[in-house]
Amino acid sequence: MNEPLGTGGLILNEPLLWHKGKKGRTGMSIPESDVPAAAIADDLLGPEVPFPDLSEVDVVRHYTRLSQWNYGVDAGMYPLGSCTMKYNPKTNERQAATPEIASAHPMLADVLCQGTLRMLYELQQHLATITGLDAVSLQPAAGAHGELTGMLIFHAWHRSHGAQRHKILIPDTAHGTNPASAALCGYKAVPVPSDSRGMLDPALVASLMDEDTAGIMVTNPNTLGLFEEHIREIAEIVHAKGGLVYGDGANMNAVLGVIDAKKCGIDVLHLNLHKTFSTPHGGGGPGAGPVCVTAQLEPFLPVPRVIKDGETFRLENDRPQSVGRVHAFHGNFGVLVRAYSYILTMGEAGLKKASQLAVLNANYIKEQLKTVLHLPYDRPCMHECVFSDLWQQPYKISTVDMAKRLIDCGYHPPTIYFPLIVHGAMMIEPTETECKDDIDQFIATVKTIAQEAAEQPELLHQAPQRTKVRRLDEVQAARCPCLIGPVGNGD
Amino acid sequence: MRYLPHTPEEIASMLATVGSTSLEGLFAAVPADCRMTRPWPLPAPKSEWELDDHFRTLAGSMRMDAAAKVLVGAGSYHHHIPETVRNLAGRSEFLTAYTPYQPEMAQGTLQGIFEYQTLTARLLGMDVVNASMYDGASALAEALLMGLRIAKKKKKVLVSQAIHPHYRAVVRAYLQPTAYEVVELDLLANGRTDLGGLAHSGDLADVAAVALQSPNFFGVIEDLEAAGTAIHEAGSLMIACFTEPLAYGLLKNPGLCGADIVCGEGQSFGISRSFGGPGLGMFGCREPFTRNLPGRLVGETKDLEGRRGYVLTLATREQHIRREKATSNICSNQGICAMTAGMYMASLGGTGIRQLARLNYDKTRYLMDILVEAGARIPFESPVFNEFVAEFPRDFGPVRERLLAKNIVAGLELGALYPECTGRYLFCVTETIPKDTLDTIAAEVRA
Numbered sequence: 024m025n026e027p028l029g030t031g032g033l034i035l036n037e038p039l040l041w042h043k044g045k046k047g048r049t050g051m052s053i054p055e056s057d058v059p060a061a062a063i064a065d066d067l068l069g070p071e072v073p074f075p076d077l078s079e080v081d082v083v084r085h086y087t088r089l090s091q092w093n094y095g096v097d098a099g100m101y102p103l104g105s106c107t108m109k110y111n112p113k114t115n116e117r118q119a120a121t122p123e124i125a126s127a128h129p130m131l132a133d134v135l136c137q138g139t140l141r142m143l144y145e146l147q148q149h150l151a152t153i154t155g156l157d158a159v160s161l162q163p164a165a166g167a168h169g170e171l172t173g174m175l176i177f178h179a180w181h182r183s184h185g186a187q188r189h190k191i192l193i194p195d196t197a198h199g200t201n202p203a204s205a206a207l208c209g210y211k212a213v214p215v216p217s218d219s220r221g222m223l224d225p226a227l228v229a230s231l232m233d234e235d236t237a238g239i240m241v242t243n244p245n246t247l248g249l250f251e252e253h254i255r256e257i258a259e260i261v262h263a264k265g266g267l268v269y270g271d272g273a274n275m276n277a278v279l280g281v282i283d284a285k286k287c288g289i290d291v292l293h294l295n296l297h298k299t300f301s302t303p304h305g306g307g308g309p310g311a312g313p314v315c316v317t318a319q320l321e322p323f324l325p326v327p328r329v330i331k332d333g334e335t336f337r338l339e340n341d342r343p344q345s346v347g348r349v350h351a352f353h354g355n356f357g358v359l360v361r362a363y364s365y366i367l368t369m370g371e372a373g374l375k376k377a378s379q380l381a382v383l384n385a386n387y388i389k390e391q392l393k394t395v396l397h398l399p400y401d402r403p404c405m406h407e408c409v410f411s412d413l414w415q416q417p418y419k420i421s422t423v424d425m426a427k428r429l430i431d432c433g434y435h436p437p438t439i440y441f442p443l444i445v446h447g448a449m450m451i452e453p454t455e456t457e458c459k460d461d462i463d464q465f466i467a468t469v470k471t472i473a474q475e476a477a478e479q480p481e482l483l484h485q486a487p488q489r490t491k492v493r494r495l496d497e498v499q500a501a502r503c504p505c506l507i508g509p510v511g512n513g514d
Numbered sequence: 515m516r517y518l519p520h521t522p523e524e525i526a527s528m529l530a531t532v533g534s535t536s537l538e539g540l541f542a543a544v545p546a547d548c549r550m551t552r553p554w555p556l557p558a559p560k561s562e563w564e565l566d567d568h569f570r571t572l573a574g575s576m577r578m579d580a581a582a583k584v585l586v587g588a589g590s591y592h593h594h595i596p597e598t599v600r601n602l603a604g605r606s607e608f609l610t611a612y613t614p615y616q617p618e619m620a621q622g623t624l625q626g627i628f629e630y631q632t633l634t635a636r637l638l639g640m641d642v643v644n645a646s647m648y649d650g651a652s653a654l655a656e657a658l659l660m661g662l663r664i665a666k667k668k669k670k671v672l673v674s675q676a677i678h679p680h681y682r683a684v685v686r687a688y689l690q691p692t693a694y695e696v697v698e699l700d701l702l703a704n705g706r707t708d709l710g711g712l713a714h715s716g717d718l719a720d721v722a723a724v725a726l727q728s729p730n731f732f733g734v735i736e737d738l739e740a741a742g743t744a745i746h747e748a749g750s751l752m753i754a755c756f757t758e759p760l761a762y763g764l765l766k767n768p769g770l771c772g773a774d775i776v777c778g779e780g781q782s783f784g785i786s787r788s789f790g791g792p793g794l795g796m797f798g799c800r801e802p803f804t805r806n807l808p809g810r811l812v813g814e815t816k817d818l819e820g821r822r823g824y825v826l827t828l829a830t831r832e833q834h835i836r837r838e839k840a841t842s843n844i845c846s847n848q849g850i851c852a853m854t855a856g857m858y859m860a861s862l863g864g865t866g867i868r869q870l871a872r873l874n875y876d877k878t879r880y881l882m883d884i885l886v887e888a889g890a891r892i893p894f895e896s897p898v899f900n901e902f903v904a905e906f907p908r909d910f911g912p913v914r915e916r917l918l919a920k921n922i923v924a925g926l927e928l929g930a931l932y933p934e935c936t937g938r939y940l941f942c943v944t945e946t947i948p949k950d951t952l953d954t955i956a957a958e959v960r961a
Contacts, residue, residue: 030727037625039625039628039629039632040629040632040633040856040860044863046864046865047865048863048865049861049862049863049865049866050596050598050861050862050863051596051862051866051870052596052861053595053866053869053870053873054873054945056872056873056876056877056926057948057949058876058877058879058880058949058952059876059880060872060876061875061876061879061880063764063875063897064897066631066766067735067765067897068737068764068765068766068769069762069764069765069766069767069770070766071864071868072636072637072762072763072864072867072868073598073864074633074636074637074859074860074862074863074864074866074867075860075863075864076863076864076865076866077860077861077863079596079598082598082602082857082860082861083598083602086602086605086626086857087602087605089621089622089625089626090602090607090608090622091607091622092619092620092621092622092625093607093608093611093619093620093622093623094620095606095607095608095609095610095611096606096608096609096610096611096617097606097610098606098610099605101610101612103615106612108612109517110517110733111609111610112517114562114565114566116604116609117566118569119564121569121570121572121573122579122580123573123574123576123578123580124569124572124573124576124788124789125580125787125788126575126578126580126582126584126592126787126788127576127578127787127788127789128578128584128590128601128787128789128790128923129589129590129787129789129790129791130586130587130588130589130590130790130926131578131584131586131923134577135576135577135923136576136577137575137576137577138572138573138574138575138576139576139789141570141572141575142572146908149556152554152555152556153554153556155550155552159526164648164649164652164708164791164792165648165845165846166845166846167843167844167845167846168648168652170843171688171843174691175687175690175691175959178690178691179690192934195601195817198938199845200843201847203842203843204843205844206762206843206846207659207688207692207843208691208692209691209692209693215916246676249543250541250543252543252544252545254548255545255548260909263812278544279815280550280554281541281544281549281550282544282548282549282550283548283549283550283551283552285796286547286548286549287548294542301517303606303609303610303850304610304611304612304613304849305608305609305611305848305849305850305851305853306608306609306611306612306613306614306620306623306626306627306849306850306853307612307613307614307623307627307645307846307847307848307849307850308646308648308792308846308847308848308849308850308851309648309791309792309846309848309849309850309851310846319843322709322818325687337629341542346687346690347683347684347686347687347690348651348680348687348779349647349652349684349687349688350648350649350651350652350683350684350790350791351589351590351650351651351652351678351680351681351684351779351790351791351793352590352649352680352789352790352791352793353789353790353791354790355648355789355791355792356788356789356790356791356792357786357789357792358790358791358792360788362862364565364569366556367557367559367560367565367568368517368559368560368562368565369515369517369559370556370557370558370559370560371553371554371556373515373517373518373559373560374556376515376518376537377517377518379537379538379540380518380520380525380537380539382537382540383520383525383528383529383532383540384528386532386534386540387528387531387532389532389533390531390533391531402543403532403534403540403542403543405543426616426859427618430616430618430619434614435612435616435619438615446643447730455517455518455520456517456518456519457519458519458520458524459519459520459524459528461526470722487618487619489620490618490621491618491621492617492618492621492817492821492822492823493618493818493819493821494817494818495617495618495815495816495817495823495824495825496815496816496817497815497825497827499682499815499816500813500814500825500827501813501827501828501829504804504811504813504828505813505814505815505826506628506631506632506642506643506804506811506812506813506814506827506928507628507632507635507641507642508628508629508632508814511637514594
């Protein structure tokens with residue numbers, strides 16, 4: 024147990040794709056044509072596409088080597104705050120690969136697709152149950168896409184009430200994409216600073232909320248990992264002025280079975296299925312960001328809606344107040360299948376227990392590390408805790424140095440420099456799927472690093488040293504962008 | 515529960531450390547009137563084998579099994595997915611990683627996406643390609659918004675009616691709350707977009723961008739070169755959209771035809787149809803517009819010791835740096851789907867993509883020919899790639915039913931999407947449809 028996680032592994036080099044292969048190789052089975060060749064006009068015909076020609080073995084070796092330069096949840100702890108890097112169950116992958124489901128075409132008649140429609144319908148029902156809200160659209164393809172859909176709903180709702188509004192309240196503890204999502208709908212973001220306890224102040228919200236303000240976007244638990252205790256009162260203030268309340272449910276993993284979004288006064292809430300509901304992050308996506316709403320907003324949800332008539336399921340497009348479509352088809356269906364599979368596996372008790380353990384793990388880390396790292400908001404946290412590098416600054420060690428040293432020790436670092444309201448933030452979210460032994464080892468590692476910061480700061484400045492590449496020049500990458508490789512092969 | 519590792523003893527010891535007497539006590543900050551009090555009517559948790567059984571039941575209620583011959587494309591295509599691609603994309607090092615914010619431990623994802631960007635740029639004839647968008651439809655909406663950002667004061671965009679109807683619906687939803695106007699361009703009798711008005715009409719000064727899809731929704735190859743000239747003469751940006759990137763294995767790419775922004779759906783490249791998602795929004799542009807691009811970008815750089823490496827770059831366009839000034843709210847990409855498409859393009863190679871595109875083209879032409887022999891009419895005379903529209907002298911419904919009984923889905927009826935096309939069917943033929951299936955369809959039409 025005292026053995027460090029990180030070792031110097033055998034890491035193989037691998038060139039770029041276009042420096043491999045030989046003209047005439049192929050990595051794919053392409054059948055001989057069984058029909059006559061058809062004529063094609065010269066003016067339509069393009070030049071040959073300059074892809075490298077590789078064999079199947081070339082392709083397999085290439086991507087296997089690349090994969091070995093990566094670190095995933097399957098390899099180890101990934102305490103990336105705000106990202107909920109929990110274990111991604113293998114059975115979910117199997118279910119999504121079910122041939123009839125994986126090969127389902129999205130535009131066939133409803134009668135041909137009862138299985139996939141049923142799954143969509145049931146997942147909607149389950150998510151409504153879990154959040155306490157009344158209706159769900161599964162179309163949004165990511166959390167930020169859910170936010171945009173929510174803002175489209177705000178906009179359509181205000182329009183239906185006769186007067187468009189132009190501003191929206193966004194706390195400084197809300198997720199980073201919230202202002203941009205609101206801006207896409209023409210709303211000007213009005214920042215709401217949190218108080219010294221990291222909380223939203225109802226009096227401040229009351230002073231900012233007016234009849235030109237569409238509502239508020241609240242991330243709860245917020246990005247400090249704290250529960251907004253006054254959410255109900257804030258919702259009442261916003262509703263009294265004719266506004267709506269948007270709940271960013273990205274941090275839902277903290278509060279499954281604990282909060283009822285409708286009772287909190289939330290009108291629209293998005294979920295991140297790739298966080299709370301265990302679907303893999305895929306190195307950046309795809310995710311899924313379903314939007315849950317109260318009954319009064321259901322008419323505004325994207326179309327098509329999935330409807331159950333007796334024992335059959337069908338799609339319905341005739342919703343005149345709907346915001347329209349936000350995805351070409353039914354959202355990231357393959358991701359939805361995985362979340363559905365997760366919910367069926369966990370059941371009510373399992374989901375509720377998951378949140379309890381996620382919060383237990385975060386508080387456990389917070390208590391153990393607050394002796395070595397500065398904890399700006401020392402209160403019971405939800406599923407994540409936020410430290411800063413204040414105590415390491417005298418040694419000229421900053422958050423990034425500690426993060427890079429963690430890599431050498433075999434961990435993915437926490438989220439760093441977010442939320443912006445904590446200088447040098449380090450946001451740790453262990454999730455419920457990490458066991459006590461592994462968390463203890465992580466805590467011991469961070470404590471060692473804190474000691475190294477004081478005693479051997481160079482070790483941190485030089486980190487990481489055990490990875491395939493060392494610190495990369497990001498300034499150069501942005502100053503002289505090289506975003507694609509050469510035009511030809513072998514160049 | 516096998517995903518929850520805590521033993522009761524561990525829970526007790528951890529609770530003692532945090533100073534709480536119970537797990538419920540951890541939530542003391544949540545006021546009573548915000549609490550979930552109702553029990554959840556969820557099904558009882560399923561064991562792994564019960565879950566398999568449940569999915570077998572769901573699969574069994576799908577009318578078309580995996581062996582069905584589905585001659586429907588319309589934005590979601592059935593191409594063979596090599597087992598290598600499936601297998602490599604399923605590697606958990608790629609699948610269970612987050613966005614590569616710590617580049618030293620994500621070089622696999624980063625080099626893979628850099629290669630995806632490069633191969634896609636070569637395919638589309640673009641200078642820059644981003645790390646991908648949600649899907650083809652949202653990519654088009656983002657392309658139009660980008661066009662409006664570049665053109666600054668202009669308030670209008672023109673969109674061809676031959677663009678996928680669902681894509682146009684997404685564009686309307688995205689632009690509805692803005693002050694921008696979306697105007698649709700009519701179709702010509704030959705199935706191409708009518709650009710005739712562009713050169714002469716006086717009110718084009720306000721048009722930021724014109725979007726066309728090629729091959730368009732009816733499978734028709736647009737005259738992109740002529741369109742590019744007309745659009746540029748009108749002082750607008752040209753946006754070329756697509757749903758079938760394989761077409762550019764054979765056809766002149768949009769970059770060569772003058773497109774300023776290219777966007778579309780990359781599902782064809784190794785990604786299963788999966789009831790329409792996840793797909794892959796491919797997105798590229800000419801170099802001068804790089805800093806207006808939405809979405810993530812991977813760039814090449816060097817590490818401390820001068821070794822080649824990759825990072826996410828140009829993040830100042832993104833919302834986590836300047837929250838209120840972000841050019842887009844996109845903060846993810848379809849990561850594993852872009853990797854998959856990269857693997858697929860690498861597997862095909864330059865030689866392979868030409869062969870495969872050619873095979874799609876030839877088979878489609880073959881079905882058109884034998885349907886015409888069987889009495890069908892092809893209403894649009896312009897050349898097509900792997901989709902085409904046909905209409906039949908007699909009601910095609912019963913024929914389609916008979917073919918359905920043979921596990922063949924013969925085309926998509928267009929009336930619901932284009933009322934003026936009621937009774938017309940959109941067919942798609944890929945390499946996965948053998949000649950005897952095509953012959954069976956023609957025989958049923960004749961019967």
